[in-house]
Amino acid sequence: MLSASLSRRLFLLCALLLGLATALPDAATAQKEPGRQGVFALTNAQIVVSPTDTISSGTVVIRDDSIAAVGSGVAAPNDAEVIDCSGQTVYAGLIDGGTRLGIEEVGSLSETQDFNEIGEVTAHMNALTAVNPNSVHIPVTRVHGITTVITEPSNGMLPGTAALIDLHGYTPRQMHAAGVTLTKLDFPSVGRQGPSDDRSPETIEKESQKALDKLNEVWDRAERYARIDSSVTAAEGRRQPEYIPAMEGLLPVIRGEQPLMITANAASDISVALDWAEERGVLDQVILSGAMEGWRVADEIAEASVPVLVGSVMQPPSRESDRYDRAYETPSLLRDAGVTVALRSGKTENVRNLVFHAGFAASHGLGKSGALRAVTTAPAEIFGIDDLVGTVEAGKKANLFVADGDPFQPTTDVQHLFIEGYKLPLENRQTKLRDEFLNRTPGLSE
Amino acid sequence: MMDPLPDVRRTAGALVCLLAFLAAPVAAPVAAQSVDDLPPVTDTYALTDARVIQAPGQVLDPATVLVRDGLIEAVGTDVSVPYDAREIDADSLVVYAGFIDGLSHAGVQRPESGSDDEEDGNEAEVDPGDPPTDRSGIQPDRSVRSFLAPDEKTLEALRKIGFTTGHVVPEGRMLPGSGAIVQYGGASAGDLVLEPKPSLFAQIQPADGYVYPATDMAVIATMRQLFREAARRQNLQEAYRENPDGRRRPPRDPVHSALFPVLDGSLPMAFYADDALSIHRVLTLQRELGFPLLLAGLAESHAALESLETADAPLFLTLDLPEEPARSAESDTIAADTTDRPSRFYDPDLRTASYRDVSAEAENLELRHAAERKKYLRTAALLEEADLPFGFTTREADAGDIRSHLRTMIEEGLSAEAALAALTTRPASLLGLDRRLGTVEDGKIANLVVTDGSYFDEDTSVRYVFVDGRLYDYASESEEGEVTGEASAVVGTWSYTLETSQGDFSGTIEIEGDASGLSGTFVGPQGDEQDLQSVSWDGTTLSFSVDSPQGGSATVSVTVEGESFDGSVSGSGQSFSISGERTRSPDR
Amino acid sequence: MTDSISARLLRAVGGVPLAVVLATLLAAPATAQDRLRADAPDDWLIQDATVLTVTNGTIENGDILVRDGDIARVGTDLSAPSGAEVYDASGEYVMPGIIEAHQHIAISNVNEATNQVTAEVGVGDVLNPYDIGIYRALAGGVTTVHVMHGSANPIGGRNETIKLRYGVTDPQGLKMEGAPRTVKFALGENPTRVYGQGRDQQPRTRMGVEQVIREALRKAERYAEAKEAYENGERDRPPEHSERMEVLAGVLSGDVIVQCHSYRADEILMLMRVFEDFGIQDLVFHHVNEGFKVAPELAAFGDDGAGASVFSDWWAYKFEVYYSTAYNAAVLTENGVNASINTDIPGEQRDMYLQAAKTKRYGDLTDDEALALITINPARQLGIDDRVGSIEEGKDADLAIFDDHPLSVYTKPQRTYVDGVVRFDHExxxxxxxxxxxxEGTVDLARDGYDRDRRKSCLKGVTFLQATESGLTLQHSH
Structure with missing residues (x-):
């Protein structure tokens, strides 16, 4: 391990070299450079094309927003800016299956929170609307190679739609990744809502039954609304149903056009949710989120062919009687049962720790390639965009990063980052604060 | 407020409704007719031909026990019945020493809810960080004696199952006041007190309503503060007494002064601590501050046994036991056996593997709870095995459960002899009462329990209880009313008129049911409803009792002729005529 | 259970006395106050490990000899004396047991949030050895924890340094004997929210926090003076006894180390100024999210500098931690501040080693620098570095064994020794x-929504207050 001061000097040196290569005046301005698209050739790199396919040395060519070519025999095009990646590895951008990125800034300040609209049934709310492209959290997250996340609302049973966003862009629309939108259903829970929930088991059961009745009632109405709405479209002269925004919001789900992301953690909640979805004929649209106790009903989930966004991984188990590391093992227990597993951090300010969640899942049964799959190809498949992202292959969107080692290891540093072909500076407020204060001037003098 | 005994005869006019009558004092509910209504003629009793358990393992059979002037005058096989004695043929009955309750609130009248007005009124003005001492629960200057009432319900219920004496402490928070040794029977509050100040009651109980001390740790800190400041004040006062010349008068206040006898070692702190953590915390505090200690509760003493073994304190084990939850394991295999990976490091009973099979896992975990429950049931046996002398406390137990809990403890290994000792001789000696109580020997206070079999048999009932030589007769009492007459003759609605010295009152009585049992409601003149207890009907006489919400009960006995009845209501040493007519019957 | 075990057995064995049957059925262990087996060894030879001593470099193929719970020898090719158990640690890594300077596990109460100054209370009086959190920490290689009073009050209660002797049920058995006494202080949003916003009492501002602390220390000074005057015969009676002032007098005399919850640079500077005025030297800041801004001042405080126990990367959960950086620990370390890393939240105490490893990414600390953040540095902050915090002969045998380097994300704790006995074993x-x-319970309900709830229930004092308020009666049940 290099000493800190030596590595800092190296960093400066690299920046200077890079600055010269790109005809920029100095490192200081390089840091402030916004993202830019162009033609890039990442040469001499180890390329992890997919979790199961690695090229030991080759070139990745990025042109505009896409990957133009990948391979050991690929030459850097003449117009390309060549980045020598000797000793470094190219990975596909990592995907987090559940966050509040962009819609929450400071945890204790409600003025900065836009994920929690008032109301039990607010299916017409869209997280994408409130995404702040300039949130301080976004650059803090992406410097770890995380390029794409689900950002999701909460509060109430049907809090609205979640959106898949790329972590670069100046408008929410620019950030919206392939238009992926999921309707979220926070399924009625028989679990305890955290350590300070001391309701009796009977009360919890009663309340969750009541919530389930309410859900069924809402769904009945939504189905009726959709039926009437469809029949109006089918023939002239029919009267529109009374306009109900929340029902309108559920139309795409009822019509089978939009995935339904169901949050459920307790084993029995998951079972009930799967049964419910089957009864309602939406099972094939369901993506399960959370699934802390999914391992207890892994076979049921596999049987239903429902994919799961597991997490967070690094948390204590759901019951005092459970193993201390049960949550770390959940992804592998589900995968072993045949479930498609992606990971979610469930965070806002520390989505960056997705890489460590993946590392813990890897060492607890999922394996390194299994963990990599759970943050790349698996979420891409789950969200139906595996033709666009998830691997380092020609034709795919240029969401990728270059690291000097295993991206899950804390010892590793990310060296280059591309989102939709934009080469982004690896800086954020946290690095700037470090730069300003590491050797503060003035120091001790009064 | 402290006078819960309104005198019905002096209360004026409209207030003298039936319920006020019912609220009047009833020294012995059902025995009232036999003992209290008439002067008892004699207070000398001879229990003849009895099996007398003088002390655990010490039996005289058959023998006579002679009670006179509140004392046991003689016990023996050749005691003759004197001329003035009421003889009770105790053939096939068993006589025990009255049971002694190591710590309870029996006889303590709870202030009626809402009457504690200061809490609502002054709430806003109290600084939560520095409330007045009484809001903090610091009231060592109070005495339980000012709260005693002989007709308090718990006391009656405990007496009925054989408890005749108790170490009674006031209710409250961390330092509720001093206790008293109380006889569980007597005519007046003053009558009840056998020893005025055996202890200062304490518990690790934060203040009510989130004021300081709001946590256990602050309660403990407050105890330290009080003790150390009391010591300082005591020193100052002693110095002042010796030499007041030129000295400032030392500070004086009832709270700290109440602790002086504790500091002297002449008054024990009686702590209630049920769970293992509290037990440890109290013992640690005691080692630190060095006060004499009495410990009650101890439900989890199985988890603190080593510490208790080294503690120098009288112990009183709770007669409460954990209840089995609605969902519980059927099998009684110990959960410990279910692990496939026994540990070399921890005790085996820690291990319960969980499985992916959710129902097997649940079963397994339920077993673990069952095994844990077992430890509580076995705690008394464990104390016996460990040779720790202990009595019992009824504080957290329902009187109705106590006998079955004792049976459970015995099933789980407590010897019947030790159980009896824990009810009699042990508490007598632990509370320093053994010269007066605890055995059936001449010269002792006539506190006796007379049963129709071994006390620990399920079928046995308590027939008589003597407290201070005063007889409480439970022999004639049948818990359930008997219905031998044609039920339809009484079922329906009756209107009644009650003739009292203050005038007549009327209301209704609803009776429903069939040959398998009758029940009903007594509706007072102002519409207040009370359930009828023990409704009996033999074709001629209809009888039942009614509990007053203020404590006490009245017995109604009437002769039914066709659609009307005539009879009497009695209780609290009085009797009034009652008559009535049926206004609704099943066939009308 | 209608048919008890004993009743069944009694039928089965016929004439055997009941007591004998029961004695065999539920033997001694059920009553022992340490659930560790009585014969659990505390003499060990740990062989062929990569030994990360933290203070004296790394020993490849190293051996550690443990006798009577202490580290007797550290070296290579040691032989096992008779009676010592051998643990083959080839391919594995041994590091000193991890020390966490800031946690709230294993205690029944957290905040006495009724008064601005509650130095007289102490969480050491309400230790709860039954907390499963102790075991979960052991499963992460943690052996010593500084369990703390909450941060509701500018001057909170005393903390307690405990050893994770899971299995011990006497709360006293958890205490680390001889560890210096410490007391909690708290600055910023939490006390101002509880008192200013919550009760309309001072302090509502950081100005008020300073004056609450100054007033309390000044009073303690007077108290100590009055006591001394009495002892010297200059006063006819001692002052009214005050448990509160006794502790604060201990702060003034240097017997009690102040461990202060803080975030912003200004409030950190404020407390250092106050302490300089009172001549107080022993000061460790906790959380210190803006410590990096005043690292030179922290390093220059008093004779040995002020300590800083920080989070690895937690921020933005409230406004006073919005301007944070995960490089905090590294910046502090580079500036010569004795820094440690803590996790604070019960439930997150298991992966301390990963939190330390993050300083590799955020600031490129060396392995030893990173490991020191969770071993010898917190030991120094707690005044227990003569006993724990490194693998040195004569120290307590508190050891954590991992299957991979403890700074690797893939590492898994294998075994944790506390005082030479195994309290966690992966196998x-x-x-x-x-x-x-x-x-009286039945199978636990699953706890759902941990992430949803954790800030509210755990992080920082205000919410402890609420949790405590609603849970008051619960605390007296089992």
């Missing part, structure tokens, strides 16, 4: 490790 670890369960 012998069933699921349910609770020391006791509710006798």
């Amino acid at each position: 012998e670890d069933p699921d349910d490790m609770r020391l006791r369960v509710d006798p």
Whole structure:
């Protein structure tokens, strides 16, 4: 391990070299450079094309927003800016299956929170609307190679739609990744809502039954609304149903056009949710989120062919009687049962720790390639965009990063980052604060 | 407020409704007719031909026990019945020493809810960080004696199952006041007190309503503060007494002064601590501050046994036991056996593997709870095995459960002899009462329990209880009313008129049911409803009792002729005529 | 259970006395106050490990000899004396047991949030050895924890340094004997929210926090003076006894180390100024999210500098931590501040080693620098570095064994020794490790929404207050 001061000097040196290569005046301005698209050739790199396919040395060519070519025999095009990646590895951008990125800034300040609209049934709310492209959290997250996340609302049973966003862009629309939108259903829970929930088991059961009745009632109405709405479209002269925004919001789900992301953690909640979805004929649209106790009903989930966004991984188990590391093992227990597993951090300010969640899942049964799959190809498949992202292959969107080692290891540093072909500076407020204060001037003098 | 005994005869006019009558004092509910209504003629009793358990393992059979002037005058096989004695043929009955309750609130009248007005009124003005001492629960200057009432319900219920004496402490928070040794029977509050100040009651109980001390740790800190400041004040006062010349008068206040006898070692702190953590915390505090200690509760003493073994304190084990939850394991295999990976490091009973099979896992975990429950049931046996002398406390137990809990403890290994000792001789000696109580020997206070079999048999009932030589007769009492007459003759609605010295009152009585049992409601003149207890009907006489919400009960006995009845209501040493007519019957 | 075990057995064995049957059925262990087996060894030879001593470099193929719970020898090719158990640690890594300077596990109360100054209370009086959190920390290689009063009050209660002797049920058995006394202070949003916003009492501002602290220390000074005057015969009576002032007098005399919850640079500077005025030297800041801004001042405080126990990367959960950086620990370390890393939240105390490893990414600390953040540095902050915090002969045998380098994300704790006895072993670890369960309870309900709730229930004092308020009666149940 290099000493800190030596590595800092190296960093400066690299920046200077890079600055010269790109005809920029100095490192200081390089840091402030916004993202830019162009033609890039990442040469001499180890390329992890997919979790199961690695090229030991080759070139990745990025042109505009896409990957133009990948391979050991690929030459850097003449117009390309060549980045020598000797000793470094190219990975596909990592995907987090559940966050509040962009819609929450400071945890204790409600003025900065836009994920929690008032109301039990607010299916017409869209997280994408409130995404702040300039949130301080976004650059803090992406410097770890995380390029794409689900950002999701909460509060109430049907809090609205979640959106898949790329972590670069100046408008929410620019950030919206392939238009992926999921309707979220926070399924009625028989679990305890955290350590300070001391309701009796009977009360919890009663309340969750009541919530389930309410859900069924809402769904009945939504189905009726959709039926009437469809029949109006089918023939002239029919009267529109009374306009109900929340029902309108559920139309795409009822019509089978939009995935339904169901949050459920307790084993029995998951079972009930799967049964419910089957009864309602939406099972094939369901993506399960959370699934802390999914391992207890892994076979049921596999049987239903429902994919799961597991997490967070690094948390204590759901019951005092459970193993201390049960949550770390959940992804592998589900995968072993045949479930498609992606990971979610469930965070806002520390989505960056997705890489460590993946590392813990890897060492607890999922394996390194299994963990990599759970943050790349698996979420891409789950969200139906595996033709666009998830691997380092020609034709795919240029969401990728270059690291000097295993991206899950804390010892590793990310060296280059591309989102939709934009080469982004690896800086954020946290690095700037470090730069300003590491050797503060003035120091001790009064 | 402290006078819960309104005198019905002096209360004026409209207030003298039936319920006020019912609220009047009833020294012995059902025995009232036999003992209290008439002067008892004699207070000398001879229990003849009895099996007398003088002390655990010490039996005289058959023998006579002679009670006179509140004392046991003689016990023996050749005691003759004197001329003035009421003889009770105790053939096939068993006589025990009255049971002694190591710590309870029996006889303590709870202030009626809402009457504690200061809490609502002054709430806003109290600084939560520095409330007045009484809001903090610091009231060592109070005495339980000012709260005693002989007709308090718990006391009656405990007496009925054989408890005749108790170490009674006031209710409250961390330092509720001093206790008293109380006889569980007597005519007046003053009558009840056998020893005025055996202890200062304490518990690790934060203040009510989130004021300081709001946590256990602050309660403990407050105890330290009080003790150390009391010591300082005591020193100052002693110095002042010796030499007041030129000295400032030392500070004086009832709270700290109440602790002086504790500091002297002449008054024990009686702590209630049920769970293992509290037990440890109290013992640690005691080692630190060095006060004499009495410990009650101890439900989890199985988890603190080593510490208790080294503690120098009288112990009183709770007669409460954990209840089995609605969902519980059927099998009684110990959960410990279910692990496939026994540990070399921890005790085996820690291990319960969980499985992916959710129902097997649940079963397994339920077993673990069952095994844990077992430890509580076995705690008394464990104390016996460990040779720790202990009595019992009824504080957290329902009187109705106590006998079955004792049976459970015995099933789980407590010897019947030790159980009896824990009810009699042990508490007598632990509370320093053994010269007066605890055995059936001449010269002792006539506190006796007379049963129709071994006390620990399920079928046995308590027939008589003597407290201070005063007889409480439970022999004639049948818990359930008997219905031998044609039920339809009484079922329906009756209107009644009650003739009292203050005038007549009327209301209704609803009776429903069939040959398998009758029940009903007594509706007072102002519409207040009370359930009828023990409704009996033999074709001629209809009888039942009614509990007053203020404590006490009245017995109604009437002769039914066709659609009307005539009879009497009695209780609290009085009797009034009652008559009535049926206004609704099943066939009308 | 209608048919008890004893009744069944009695039928089965006929004439055997009941007591004998029961004695065999539920033998001594059920009553022992340490659920560790009585014969659990504390003499060990740990062989062929990569030994990360933290203070004296790394020993490849190293051996550690443990006698009577202490580290007797550290070296290579040691032989096992008779009676010592051998643990083959080839391919594995041994590091000093991890020390966490800031946690709230194993205690029944957190905040006495009724008064701005509550130095007289102490969480050491309400230790709860049954907390499953102790075992979960052991399962992460943690052996010593500084359990703290909450941060509701500018001057909170005393903290307690405990050893994670899971299995011990006497709360006293958890205490690390001889560890210096410490007391909690708290600055910023939490006390101003509880008192200013919550009760309309001072302090509502950081100005008020300073004056509450100054007033309390000044009073303690007077108290100590009055006591001394009495002892010297200059006063006819001692002052009215005050448990509160006794502790604060201990702060003034240097017997009690102040461990202060803080975030912003200005409030950190404020407390250092106040302490300089009172001549107080022993000061460790906790959380210190803006410590990096005043690292030179922290390093220059008093004779040995002020300590800083920080989070690895937590921020933005409230406004006073919005301007944070995960490089905090590294910047502090580079500036010569004695820094440690803590996790604070019960439930997150298991992966301390990963939190330390993050300083590799955020600031490129060396392995030893990173490991020191969770071993010898917190030991220094707690005044227990003569006993724990490194693998040195003569120290307590508190050791954590990992299957991979503890700074690797893939590492897994294998074994944790506290005072030379194994309190966690990966190979012998069933699921349910609770020391006791509710006798009237049934299977636990799953806890859902941990992430949803954790800030509210755990992080920082205000919410402890609420949790405590609603849970008051619960605390007296099992």
